[in-house]
Amino acid sequence: MSPKTPPGQTRDQIFRFVRERLFEGLPPTVREVQQAFGFKSVQTAREHLETLVAEGRLTKAAGLSRGYRLAEGLALPAMALVPLLGQVQAGELTTAVEEPEGYIPVPSRQAAEGMFALRVRGRSMIDAGILPGDLVLVRRQSAAEPGDIVVALVEDEATVKRLRRRNGRLELHPENPEFFPIVPEPGALVILGKVIEVRRHLEGMPVYD
Amino acid sequence: MSPKTPPGQTRDQIFRFVRERLFEGLPPTVREVQQAFGFKSVQTAREHLETLVAEGRLTKAAGLSRGYRLAEGLALPAMALVPLLGQVQAGELTTAVEEPEGYIPVPSRQAAEGMFALRVRGRSMIDAGILPGDLVLVRRQSAAEPGDIVVALVEDEATVKRLRRRNGRLELHPENPEFFPIVPEPGALVILGKVIEVRRHLEGMPVYD
DNA sequence: TTGCTTACCAGACAAATGTGTGCTATGCAA
DNA sequence: TTGCATAGCACACATTTGTCTGGTAAGCAA
DSSP: OOOOOOOTTTHHHHHHHHHHHHTTTTOOHHHHHHHHTTTTSSHHHHHHHHHHHTTTTTEETTTTTTEEEEEEEEEEOOOOOOOEESSSOOOOOOOOOOOOEHHHHHEEEETTTTTEEEEEOOOOGGGGTOTOOOOOEEEESSSTTOOOOEEEEEEEEEEEEEEEETEEEEEEOOOOTTTTTTTOOOTOOOOEEEEEEEEEEEEOOOOOO | OOOOOOOOOOHHHHHHHHHHHHHHTTTOOHHHHHHHHSSSSHHHHHHHHHHHHHHTTTEEOTTTTTTTEEEEEOOOOOEEEEEESOOOTTTSOOOOOOOOOEEEEEHHHHHHHEEEEEEEOTTGGGGTTTOTTOEEEEOOOOOTTTOOEEEETTTTTEEEEEEEEEETTEEEEEETTOOBBBOOOOOOOOEEEEEEEEEEEEEEOOOOO
């Protein structure tokens, strides 16, 4: 008999194994789990799987081959592609087509709704750790809180700045002492969205389109 | 016998059915195809499936249940999860499991091979735009080029620094004037991998585990 | 006609796979 | 000790599932 492992440890690995296989598109059979973990009996694998079902981490379709699935809530993050906009044109950006340069994958279909991506061009945000060439993922919204990093429309160009409130009005502040804050006329500030993620690829990044 | 349909028409619909099922995560069995299309014989479904394989639209793993897959090139862009390692222990990090804190989704299965992720803890790389709390995605490799940002092992702790060559030896340089370079004994430098991506989530990020 | 192809059916067999019963061994707590 | 839980094993059985052999019927071209 194989040595006994600490309680739950093997089961965690089995859970990840099943999830991995689901990612690849083909759920494992009980015997595939058995072989993957070197169990000498099918039943050992089966008991672990059934325990995972009882724990609510897996679900199963009884009788079906390869019937184990991830439980609700643990579902695989389905990938979605967010458009990488190049030139952000005048107006509202809401006009359907802005000639995306490509598409950025995000791990949640839901989160991708109403998102777009931009490539940062200036050095005005380097103290916030946002460098030229970085990608910012932006959720579209026309308002934001002071302190948020936002994408705003300044003279028909999209710019990334931190939103600040000063003297009762909203301003766009760079995070680089070499740059000056932008003080829009009251009511003239057009916010395109809020930056919710920053990505920097130091090595070749696959482009989707 | 059911009425005979025009050549290829039923087969196209079977292809779409299989693709749909693959997208949902559970490839169909031959008999499930049979029932979905109301065939009175298993063999009818089987012949269509085998024809799709012969046409190069599907592939199959013979003998396996639910063994039909989409052919190369027709596959969906698949995501993979990269382990987010918390404490990087001594030694080589190559020991199988290091108690991942979670898993980070990356958009390519292939790229995920041999990768891991770390959460940055210090402020030593802020001038490179790497802030505390940022995630770095690392490809495992034991050597790197000067100029690369690497993860190296310093006194049993993983640290992110830029690799530099000075006076003929490799050093680990921070990107923050408040910190000093680390000068390992020649030959004592343990490189765990190269940083290939930096991510910062400014808003709640889903954690997978 | 003949011959060929495609679409479909019937029934059987064998391999893959899910499931059940009974067992050993270890650790822990009452 | 007893009792209980977890980890694992052996073996059998039934269902699911892939596979095979042989058939019918319709359309089309030589």
